[in-house]
Amino acid sequence: DLPPLLIGSHLDSQPSGGRFDGALGTLCAFEVLETLEDHGIETERTVEVVAFTNEEGCRFAPGCMGSMAFSQKSIPEAWQSVKATDGALFTDELAATLSDLQGAAMRPLGFPVFAYLEVHIEQGPSLEKQGLPIGIVTGIQGTRWLQATISGQTAHAGTTALSYRKDPMHAAISGLNVLYGEIMPGDDQSRLTVGRFSLEPGAINAIPATVRFSLDIRHPNSVQLDLIEARVRKILQEHARLHGCDLAMELLFDMAPARFPDHLTGILENAAIRAGFAHTSMVSGAFHDALFVNRIAPSAMIFTPCRDGLSHNEAEYVEPAHSIAGAQVLLHASTKLLSEVLPDMLTDGRI
Ligand SMILES: [Zn+2]
Structure with a gap:
């Protein structure tokens, strides 16, 4: 045996x-x-x-x-x-x-x-x-999968001026732009990928109420992986707040x-x-x-x-x-x- x-x-x-x-x-x-x-x-x-x-x-x-x-x-x-x-x-x-x-x-x-x-x-x-x-x-x-949900307020695309908007898409794009700009360019062993992205209600003429997207982050060193995750959370939080939105983060998968x-x-x-x-x-x-x-x-x-x-x-x-x-x-x-x-x-x- x-x-x-x-x-x-x-x-x-x-x-x-x-x-x-x-x-x-x-x-x-x-x-x-x-x-x-x-x-x-x-x-x-x-x-x-x-x-x-x-x-x-x-x-x-x-x-x-x-x-x-x-x-x-x-x-x-x-x-x-x-x-x-x-x-x-x-x-x-x-x-x-x-x-x-x-x-x-x-x-x-x-x-x-x-x-x-x-x-x-x-x-x-x-x-x-x-x-x-x-x-x-x-x-x-190591690999971690996170799901970010940014909630704002859906409103008319034509009548809502910039200062009245709580636009989660704008928050997501500006936050991700910062992350794309620093995480992989700063360390060639780091990986950051957004592979799934959805907007609700998904109307062409409405500011979305909610934007939800996945983040796949990877690094061979677990300390560095922790730092990447912390950075992702901090930047997305900052940009959600900047646009009058709320951020909820969920850890879907964590592999050391x-x-x-x-x-x-x-x-x-x-x-x-x-x-x-x-x-x-x-x-x-x-x-x-x-x-x-x-x-x-x-x-x-x-x-x-x-x-x-x-x-x-x-x-x-x-x-x-x-x-x-x-x-x-x-x-x-x-x-x-x-x-x-x-x-x-x-x-x-x-x-
Ligand atoms: Zn395989």
């Missing part, structure tokens, strides 16, 4: 997502199982493939629900009320999914895991620019930066060397399931390049040679980890 080696990724996607984000890592994991089987290798320690639920977080927030629940060993109570952007309740959709999987055995969340390895596309341009087929991920930058264990990234590096692939170490700009699994079991990731660094886009593409490189490094690292109970398997030339 040795804890299993877990390999895999996720299978959900973005509304305009590509074919490789998540799917590549899941298929690489199956490829490892097939290769072990092709060679007639029976491992003492089980190797299990995992495809975590809702990694992307674009229909239901937060992202990484599957790996988060797994690492906490339970489904957080707050998810009972989580609704999709299309109005569906998370709990209803989860129940429907489970009832479609009646052949599958239910497993306890957070069962003991020996180690977790995940292949994933880089989702950025750096490996392609350096001409390298493999990135060894040493850690993941992670560092993967050195012994595991060392195994990945040796695996890349054994498989004959040039590689580099890097910090992931995107969050991944491995970040959460790393809280309960040693975890690490292998990145492959993607064309033009493009992801969350239907044009996302990975060269077949790079997909193969990812799968081979995963295989070599997996067999190395399994050799702790099967020392002869690596030495007799069968792998």
